Amino acid sequence: MTTTVPTAVGTPTRVVDKAQYGLAAFLVVVGASVLVDAATLEDGFADQPVQPYAVPYVVGAVLTLLGVLLAVATARGDVPEAEDGEDVDLTGGADWRTVALLVVVFVLNILLIDWLGWAITGALLFAGGAGVLGSRTHVRDLAIGTALSVGTWYGFYSGLGIPIPAGILDGVL
Amino acid sequence: MTVVVGYSADQFGHAAVEHGAREALARGERLVVVNASTGQKLVDSRFAPDEEIRTLTAGLEAQGLEVEIRHDVVADVADAVLDAARETGARLIVVGIRKRTPVGKLIMGSVAQRVILDADCPVLAVKP
Amino acid sequence: MELLLEGFQSALTPTNLLFAVIGVLLGTSVGVLPGIGPAMTVAMLLPVTYSVGVDSAIIMFAGIYYGGMYGGSTTSILLNTPGESSSVVTAIEGNKMAKRGRAAQALATAAIGSFVAGTIGTALLALLAPTVADVVVKLGAPSYFAIMLLALFMVTAVLGASKLRGFISLFLGLTIAIVGTATGQARLTFGQPLLADGIDVVVVAVAIFAIGEALWVAAHLRRKPLEVIPVGRPWMSKADWGRSWKPWLRGTALGYPLGAVPAGGAETPTFLSYITERKLSKHPEEFGKGAIEGVAGPEAANNASAAGTLTALLAIGLPTTATAAVMLLALRGYGLQPGPQLFDAEPELVWTLIASLFVANALLLVINLPMAPIWAKLLQIPRPYLYAGILFFASLGAYSVNFEAFDLGLLLAFGLLGLTMRRFALPVLPLIIGVILGPELEEQVTTALTISQGDVSTLWSEPVAIVVYALMVVLLLLMVLTGLRKPPATAAPTGSEPSDPSEPSDIEKQEVPR
Numbered sequence: 117m118t119t120t121v122p123t124a125v126g127t128p129t130r131v132v133d134k135a136q137y138g139l140a141a142f143l144v145v146v147g148a149s150v151l152v153d154a155a156t157l158e159d160g161f162a163d164q165p166v167q168p169y170a171v172p173y174v175v176g177a178v179l180t181l182l183g184v185l186l187a188v189a190t191a192r193g194d195v196p197e198a199e200d201g202e203d204v205d206l207t208g209g210a211d212w213r214t215v216a217l218l219v220v221v222f223v224l225n226i227l228l229i230d231w232l233g234w235a236i237t238g239a240l241l242f243a244g245g246a247g248v249l250g251s252r253t254h255v256r257d258l259a260i261g262t263a264l265s266v267g268t269w270y271g272f273y274s275g276l277g278i279p280i281p282a283g284i285l286d287g288v289l
Numbered sequence: 290m291t292v293v294v295g296y297s298a299d300q301f302g303h304a305a306v307e308h309g310a311r312e313a314l315a316r317g318e319r320l321v322v323v324n325a326s327t328g329q330k331l332v333d334s335r336f337a338p339d340e341e342i343r344t345l346t347a348g349l350e351a352q353g354l355e356v357e358i359r360h361d362v363v364a365d366v367a368d369a370v371l372d373a374a375r376e377t378g379a380r381l382i383v384v385g386i387r388k389r390t391p392v393g394k395l396i397m398g399s400v401a402q403r404v405i406l407d408a409d410c411p412v413l414a415v416k417p
Numbered sequence: 418m419e420l421l422l423e424g425f426q427s428a429l430t431p432t433n434l435l436f437a438v439i440g441v442l443l444g445t446s447v448g449v450l451p452g453i454g455p456a457m458t459v460a461m462l463l464p465v466t467y468s469v470g471v472d473s474a475i476i477m478f479a480g481i482y483y484g485g486m487y488g489g490s491t492t493s494i495l496l497n498t499p500g501e502s503s504s505v506v507t508a509i510e511g512n513k514m515a516k517r518g519r520a521a522q523a524l525a526t527a528a529i530g531s532f533v534a535g536t537i538g539t540a541l542l543a544l545l546a547p548t549v550a551d552v553v554v555k556l557g558a559p560s561y562f563a564i565m566l567l568a569l570f571m572v573t574a575v576l577g578a579s580k581l582r583g584f585i586s587l588f589l590g591l592t593i594a595i596v597g598t599a600t601g602q603a604r605l606t607f608g609q610p611l612l613a614d615g616i617d618v619v620v621v622a623v624a625i626f627a628i629g630e631a632l633w634v635a636a637h638l639r640r641k642p643l644e645v646i647p648v649g650r651p652w653m654s655k656a657d658w659g660r661s662w663k664p665w666l667r668g669t670a671l672g673y674p675l676g677a678v679p680a681g682g683a684e685t686p687t688f689l690s691y692i693t694e695r696k697l698s699k700h701p702e703e704f705g706k707g708a709i710e711g712v713a714g715p716e717a718a719n720n721a722s723a724a725g726t727l728t729a730l731l732a733i734g735l736p737t738t739a740t741a742a743v744m745l746l747a748l749r750g751y752g753l754q755p756g757p758q759l760f761d762a763e764p765e766l767v768w769t770l771i772a773s774l775f776v777a778n779a780l781l782l783v784i785n786l787p788m789a790p791i792w793a794k795l796l797q798i799p800r801p802y803l804y805a806g807i808l809f810f811a812s813l814g815a816y817s818v819n820f821e822a823f824d825l826g827l828l829l830a831f832g833l834l835g836l837t838m839r840r841f842a843l844p845v846l847p848l849i850i851g852v853i854l855g856p857e858l859e860e861q862v863t864t865a866l867t868i869s870q871g872d873v874s875t876l877w878s879e880p881v882a883i884v885v886y887a888l889m890v891v892l893l894l895l896m897v898l899t900g901l902r903k904p905p906a907t908a909a910p911t912g913s914e915p916s917d918p919s920e921p922s923d924i925e926k927q928e929v930p931r
Contacts, residue, residue: 211635280817
């Protein structure tokens with residue numbers, strides 16, 4: 117799953133963070149698509165002193181350039197200092213499996229929310245997220261999730277006057 | 290044969306260790322102290338700091354006991370205690386039990402309860 | 418003065434007082450809780466702005482901002498894990514004090530220092546902001562454009578370790594800002610009608626701050642529980658007071674101006690304050706072992722900087738920290754444009770806000786001094802619930818904007834971007850500021866060029882603009898010069914941003930999986 121390569125402190129050995137090439141490529145792709153998109157834009161109105169494509173051209177070009185610069189910096193041994201935090205332990209490897217599972221839970225929420233409504237998918241999102249993150253008490257998770265989602269639904273509906281679509285529970289809630 | 294103690298860093302854990310040590314001494318058995326946490330809380334008051342474990346071990350060894358400490362972050366605390374019992378061929382497991390309100394019982398899982406239900410050997414439940 | 422008194426009248430109505438209390442409590446909790454900070458909280462609370470009155474919402478957000486600064490210091494002192502970047506320095510001496518059994522005094526000097534600094538800072542805000550606004554309001558579009566460019570430049574280039582990464586982040590933000598049909602033609606919408614109105618900044622902010630952070634923490638969750646130092650009610654002896662009051666004032670003097678400057682932020686003044694106190698202290702031997710001055714100064718500095726940040730936000734319309742950026746979003750949600758015009762257009766609102774800052778400050782002191790032991794209990798919340806809760810409320814916030822599942826898709830996409838940014842050490846603030854200020858930059862240029870009928874030289878036709886551009890050139894030269902002096906291969910923090918002494922020096926590197 118994950119491999120960690122701990123590097124010694126301050127050693128002159130050149131470590132190349134290969135994944136950073138991926139980021140550089142991403143920047144170039146985004147920059148290029150901004151440029152391509154800008155090229156499809158037509159001249160604006162006569163009284164428009166700044167053409168609609170002016171800003172995209174600049175941003176796209178700079179973004180592409182930054183991507184190239186990042187690739188160069190990476191080759192020269194530039195290593196990112198990943199963000200530390202109160203609850204972050206950078207000494208171990210990264211647990212990408214948990215992240216992937218969280219994304220799956222989240223995607224399910226996106227796919228189901230129109231049909232089932234927030235009151236149900238919200239509860240599933242909470243319980244699923246907690247389960248993925250290591251909670252073992254699934255029944256309790258679901259209970260808390262349901263309390264939260266139904267509670268927020270009513271809170272938004274009556275407290276804030278925001279009617280969140282009820283989905284399948286329309287008429288029940 | 291061993292005596293396994295489920296230890297938490299509070300009065301319940303102290304009571305369990307005290308009884309466990311007495312049992313182990315009487316039969317001349319090895320004492321296995323399990324202090325585990327799921328690590329789900331940023332701060333787990335039942336998980337003993339390293340310093341406390343050192344003091345505890347020193348105290349037990351001074352009584353002439355052979356002590357094994359399992360001080361780990363695990364997926365499930367009850368499983369950690371049960372696994373320790375199985376692996377070391379425990380004759381007895383000692384756990385501290387606390388008073389719970391009916392609502393508390395409903396909401397909170399109980400490590401002691403799981404150990405009592407799932408253990409293969411006798412379990413001694415003690416109160417401080 | 419009269420305006421301020423009126424402000425107090427409306428800040429002290431029961432409703433607004435209630436929102437201030439909620440804000441202060443929420444702010445302190447999120448400051449204490451791991452992995453969740455004031456910027457994220459305000460971002461997730463943006464939906465309430467749809468129905469709560471503007472004064473109440475802003476009062477609550479101000480309470481969260483000030484409270485977050487305070488809560489961060491609690492974990493710094495009791496756990497040695499700074500909740501917010503602004504309280505990193507506090508951990509150095511604060512945790513040592515706690516280990517020596519002086520946790521109560523450390524918490525007390527942090528709380529009272531925050532109160533003193535916050536009050537002085539807010540007073541300065543009340544005094545200076547109108548004056549600054551008067552000056553700024555007279556500036557033309559060219560000067561305003563120049564100032565915004567400078568702000569973007571400084572936030573990007575001065576903050577953070579790597580300037581390259583700052584600019585990458587900024588331009589990603591500007592790219593997001595391009596999306597939409599604001600200029601009459603569809604830009605970067607890829608034929609998707611739901612993108613025609615542009616990408617909602619609220620969604621971007623919530624995604625980057627909340628989802629990105631939750632995913633990042635999930636990938637690196639700390640497994641072993643930390644030891645918390647038990648504490649009773651904070652109090653200080655007379656000697657502690659004697660050693661604290663000067664650092665408070667000095668911290669305030671450092672924090673306020675630096676908070677108001679883009680890129681000053683809260684970290685730099687806290688660090689400067691720490692160095693100053695170590696130099697001036699009569700007990701230099703105690704530094705590194707728990708000197709109270711090392712807690713008093715930085716804690717005052719970070720609260721004063723919060724007041725400074727709000728001055729820049731209100732008077733110029735420039736967000737200089739992440740929380741300020743999100744508060745700006747909140748104001749925009751009400752159709753208000755923070756900046757010089759706001760003082761003329763909505764004087765009551767501005768003065769209510771300023772008065773509520775005083776109220777929030779006082780509340781923090783009154784509520785938090787006795788409650789410190791309770792805050793420590795918050796750390797007992799199981800973290801699966803904490804982070805699942807963040808995902809939950811972030812989704813709710815993004816969904817309630819338009820009730821579009823599509824927005825949740827955007828939320829996830831930008832959340833993954835936020836995760837990537839944390840993995841590659843891209844700073845978050847430039848991106849958010851880019852998204853917010855990008856359209857405005859385009860608008861200001863358009864305004865300026867429309868007035869001048871397309872003559873580009875109008876951009877440097879005003880003295881203020883020329884001065885600002887000159888300043889940028891000087892900064893750029895300085896950057897290039899300092900950049901040349903050290904070998905390019907090291908991605909070490911550069912001169913302007915002091916490297917953090919408490920940070921572990923060993924850099925662990927993670928390889929991304931296949």
